[in-house]
Amino acid sequence: MTQKILALDKYKKNITDYLNNFLAQEEKILAKLSLDDNVFDTLKNFLLLGKMSRANLLILSYEILQSNPADLSLKEILPFASALELIQAGLLIHDDIIDQDQKRRGQNSIWQYYALQKSSYNQHYGKSQAICLADLAFFLANQLITEGCAGFNSSNELKNNRPYNQKSFDIQQLINREISQVVMAEMLDVQLAIDEKIPSLEQIMQMYLYKTARYSFSLPLMLAGHLADQSPTIIKQLSQIGEKIGLIYQIQDDYLGIFGDNKKTGKPILSDVREGKKTIFYYYLLKSNTLKSQEKQLLNDCFASQKIEVKQGLALKKLFSSHSLKPVNAQLNQLNQEALTIIDQLNNKQLEKLLKQILVFAQNRQH
Template identity: 35%
Template structure:
């Protein structure tokens, strides 16, 4: 699987680089910031794993058994969409780092400070970051329309893409609201958020777009979307775990940011549900605090492990992974020689998400 993803990543990165370089002159017609934003988008997008773009390719090959050349622009569109969402997400979450470097809005705030611009540099950074994210999304939509497939299929791709990204927007609103709610968020609502903010966007949508481009019908694409949801729930729960227990040098984000942002994760829900009364006051003080220390993070980690929450979550994830494996077998019974390799990659993806640590 890793070799496959690496190969697809190189192809997509090369396409994104060429596309943004050709767009620079056109965007500069509207102003000097055109070259600035394409350069920043390129620097921001290229270091990513590009798993969503690779899954577009995988979805195409799972159905066609062929190399995914006709959907390279669709794969690139998913990666620019990812940049759009992350740029905006960093602003909303007040995260100043992304992949070990200043987030885009922080970069623009620093530009304002260096140039001595009038007004609030932080506000300038936020405004420019929002613009950069918007531009990434508009460019992604343009790329989606360039798919080298039948015009009728292009129309289906654009419609599917727009509807799914709208769902991501609503899920993001839930995520933002959850952080400031005074009541507890149910585990069912958290899982729903994971399905629509992570599952359908990160896994369902790219797999569906690839399969759709290869000629798959709506019924098959819907089934593939349900598989993506389940893989995404596994991915997001592991992401929550890595965010709290991982290494910041590997993740590129400060460990413990979910505590300071009071993110209503499954880990948090289980912790607050099971923590002894004597610990609740400390937890209430820490979650949502803007001054969470390394010691505070270690305290939360220790309490989660003492209560056996991580072990229980791992068991639940293993059951979800088994359900995903069974669903793959039902979707691709008796795969032929042209597609069997791609089905094996899909199985490997499930296993990887279950065990990943970054």
């Protein structure tokens, strides 16, 4: 299992070094404003706490898909990989504001960090500064994508003596559309939490697909396919595989939110319940035919409540275990089989091995 996790860490140092150099360069170029906080240090520290799995997945899959290993250049691929991590950072910062999460990656969330900077705790200040920092991360990511396309095009025009303008357009369009869908799925997540009615399983899976699955797995895989000049058929298969693995990843995230170790996850246990999140575990719990009236009352008392007592928390875990685990595991098994079926159609043993390792990682991760 350790080897599978390490596979998504292979290029973390390369990505970290690249991001450090890029942020230092941009800090020198951008205007010197008299801010109380060094925003580049704050962003860098937050970035470097991440696993950088999306960036690693992009590089690892590109490494395999590249037809000529001699052509592999980390210098060409690192701008795109680093951009994915900046986008991830921005999305997480916004997500913590929306969910009012005070912790992220075992430390204060960015908005909480800023709120605590003032002598009198100031949530408005904290959230306002965090929104701006996340926006900065998005624009810096766009800068990296632009630079990556320019560098990639220049290098490949020399090799192939043909323009790569269409490839640049396809890459930027792919990233923009996928991240636009993340934003819309975040809006759906908020909508589902506010609505009094129970969402359908289809709505929940749709939200998971576009908020997490596609941009976390499909996007890096598809981007690698575009950069390596793969056929539309291969890119479509990579997209589908990413969706299956990503859904498994998100459902495992929900599992850890209930049954995980908060020291490993970096977030409080049952935070989804406190925030009124209508997850797949919540769906199956409410749909259970054997849920007793007092158990429903317990869920109602705790759902969207910031004050869940220890005794209530233990009882909730027992409820989810009794009523939700079996149908959720059935859903996971189905997704796993669907992923394996598509992976086996790739006709690329090295890529199949990598994707099967990542599939196992998504199913068994503990943080």
